[in-house]
Amino acid sequence: MRIIGGRFKGRRLAPFKGLHTRPTSDKVREAVFNILPGEFPFRSVLDLFAGTGAMGIEALSRGAVEATFVDSDPASLAVIRKNMELCGQQARVIKKDxxxxxxxxxxRGESFDLIIIDPPYSSELLLETLNAIDRGGLLAPGGIIVAESGKRAPLEADFTGIESFDQRGYxxxxxYFLRRREGTDA
Structure with missing residues (x-):
């Protein structure tokens, strides 16, 4: 696994071989970041179900200023810290659901310009997480959510303050790419 673009391009990341970890492939990560705006206006990144941290680190490599990584697995968090060290970066790492x-x-009133969600595919966690983000107003104005799911468990939901504007299959x-609905403060 390596960083695809930006200032850390080509840097290899430490892998994590957990039973429940399915890192986003280089191909999917590259496609996602090619879809996001080229000027990369995202200052703050929240990487939920972070695994190895590859998605959040890719965002830092491409211009994000700060990142918060969340995972409930202590081994995952150790890999994220190691990968941040490999890139000479620091970030907030949270052990929590x-x-x-x-x-x-x-x-706490925090909001993020880019939120990455990559839960286990066979769970309801994507919907639960999006509902928490929607209710809490965690997405900053102009921000984007990138959410992954398996093709067998597509996202079928309607939210109050966020909406899907694109979907790609790999x-x-x-x-899924989601943004704040126009006219909402969510």
Whole structure:
């Protein structure tokens, strides 16, 4: 696994071989970041179900200023810290369930320009996490959510303050792009 673009381009990241970890492939990560605006206006990044941290580190490589990584697995968090060290970067790393972390961050009044969500495909965690983000107003104005799911569990939901504006398929992976609805403060 390596960084695809930006100032850390080509840098190899430490892998994580967990039973429940499915890192986003280089192909999908490259496609996602090619879809996002080229000038990369995202200052702050929240990487939920962060795994190795590759998606958040890719965002830092391309110009994000700060990143917060959330995962409930201590081994995952150790890999994220190692990968941040390999890139000479620092970030906030939170050991917590992603849904609870999203709610806590929102309660503290935090918001993020780019939120990455990559939960286990066979769970309801994507919907629960998006609901927590929607209710809490965690997405900053002009921000984007990138959410992954498996093709067998597509996202079928309507939210109050966020909406899907694009969806792409890559093998068994579906990637959704969501933004704040116009006229909402969510």
């Amino acid at each position: 992603a849904v609870a972390a999203a709610a806590d961050l929102a309660r 093998g068994d992976t579906l990637v």
